[in-house]
Amino acid sequence: MTDIYSAIKSDHDRHRELLSIIEQTSGASDERKKAWDEFYHDVKAHAAAEEETFYSKLISKTWGQDAARHSVHEHQQLDDLMEELNEMDMSSSGWLNKFKTLQHDYLHHVDEEEDEVFTRAKEVIKDSEIKGYGDRFLKRKQEESGLIEEKKEDALED
Secondary structure, X not given: OOOHHHHHHHHHHHHHHHXXXXXXXXXXXXXXXXXXHHHHHHHHHHHHHHHHXXXXXXXXXXXXXXXXXXXXXXXXXXXXHHHHHHHOOOOOHHHHHHHHHHHHHHHHHHHHHHHHHHHHHHHHOOHHHHOOHHHHHHHHHHHHHHHHHHHHHHHHHO
């Protein structure tokens, strides 16, 4: 059985790696495109799964309501930035500037989540209450990935 905190942290670690790869590449290189594509799709699936599992549990606790709302708001801001980046020319200086904003905001979000939200959640949510949530998160993330692929294919058909 997967621990929810470990499952989320594992994704964050991969996202940090991808951000680093994107930052170290230039223009619209194949390596940058591949890293961006993985980051974009994985973060979208991760955020949706996180909101439906971890944050839904957190919001059931009085303390967790503000933390969950704050994090979901940050998810929306990050999603907006990712959509803007998706529409821009990856080799432009404007793309890189917006990417730097996304990178900064994303790293702030995951650091805050891991340091503050996880710590507090572990204090107010008993292990017995959240047991199995890691597996739920991974299953939901996989479902979301499939939905994202369907939307991508539909967009290509239009």
